[in-house]
Amino acid sequence: MIPVARPCFGLEEEAAVLDVLRSGWVAQGPTTEVFEREFSAAIGVPHAVAVSSCTTALHLAMVAAGVGSKDEVILPSFTFPATANAVLYQGATPVLVDIDPATLNLSVDRVAAAISRQTKAIIAVHLFGFPCEIAKLRELCDAHGLYLIEDAACAVGTVIEGRPAGSFGDLACFSLHARKIVTCGEGGLLTTPRDNFAELLRSLRSHGTDRAADTRHAEGLAPAPAHHVRVGYNYRLSDVHSAIAREQLRKLTAFVAERREIAHEYDEAFRDLEGLRRPPRRDGVVHSYQSYVVVLERGTPIEPGPFRDGLARSGVSTRIGTYAVHEEPYWRDRADSLDLPQSAEAAERSVALPMFNGLTATDRGRVIEAVRSLWKGSPELTL
Ligand SMILES: Cc1ncc(COP(=O)(O)O)c(C=O)c1O
Missing domain, CATH: 3.40.640.10 (Type I PLP-dependent aspartate aminotransferase-like (Major domain))
Incomplete structure (x- = not known):
């Protein structure tokens, strides 16, 4: 895995x-x-x-x-x-x-x-x-x-x-x-x-x-x-x-450089996957990619749950991006309900893909292939 x-x-x-x-x-x-x-x-x-x-x-x-x-x-x-x-x-x-x-x-x-x-x-x-x-x-x-x-x-x-x-x-x-x-x-x-x-x-x-x-x-x-x-x-x-x-x-400078290289490889490989929102970029900013988090927009070929399960079956671990605090049980039980739709949507639809120093070229390839296959309905699995 x-x-x-x-x-x-x-x-x-x-x-x-x-x-x-x-x-x-x-x-x-x-x-x-x-x-x-x-x-x-x-x-x-x-x-x-x-x-x-x-x-x-x-x-x-x-x-x-x-x-x-x-x-x-x-x-x-x-x-x-x-x-x-x-x-x-x-x-x-x-x-x-x-x-x-x-x-x-x-x-x-x-x-x-x-x-x-x-x-x-x-x-x-x-x-x-x-x-x-x-x-x-x-x-x-x-x-x-x-x-x-x-x-x-x-x-x-x-x-x-x-x-x-x-x-x-x-x-x-x-x-x-x-x-x-x-x-x-x-x-x-x-x-x-x-x-x-x-x-x-x-x-x-x-x-x-x-x-x-x-x-x-x-x-x-x-x-x-x-x-x-x-x-x-x-x-x-x-x-x-x-x-x-x-x-x-x-090792920080080298760590960030390697993470940016991995992110670049993912970004390029997912470029044509419509509805798979890649992490943001901005001129003048160095994104350190502590995590590489994608968002599955509504109407995409696959929902976040089956997407993560499918990746797990292909040997690729994922996590949710993070939480919408206002929707966590502790908060919901104690505070007035809040309408923060973008946070709720991000918590529901964000997925962190493998991102760490030492992620080999072979494993990057496996992540990319698994994501693309699920997105495209699996034909590439047989290629
Ligand atoms: C945004 C943010 N703040 C705070 C924390 C808490 O960090 P720690 O686990 O070091 O207490 C985390 C941990 O993931 C985090 O992502």
């Missing part, structure tokens, strides 16, 4: 893990500090703070932005539910808006229409590695005094007019989960241009202590006791994870 995603680890990651294990320091420590510096340089933002996942990064972004129970936060419905849950953790109200079907990202017009006196922040999701209209959202936030938080879970390696995704927001949140381009199994990071946010985030991720890092031991002195000055969490990333993520980050 060709998996939909597969992490791409080499001897470098193995050696880096061994080094950390042998060093005797496996909790968050010096390797994580180095990783943070390297990650902030890659994004072009002064600070990066490593945490245990993008979900915990989004939670801390809410805390840092001061989002509380009287506040609203605007985000797209078509996203992984973690984006909305982070708002709920703070007792605030997620205001779900619809997406632009051409990009599957949040619609700027819908965001503008949803701004109220209670709005505190906008979470701009760069879904599947294709950037949302982040410059326009930045302008909107500046005009209304709102925080811009980028959910860049899928967007390491995404570039917009020469600027990396994650460098536009007051805060940006990244994922190191196994399905992401740079991975260490589970993990995440926040980036921010603001010194005060970085200091606060370092305290919040580590039980609310009043010091980011104790340097006394490095000077041969006894460590200073930490004091707990706020309610904090244990959202730290271990040095074992950071060691793997560092090696992965070094």
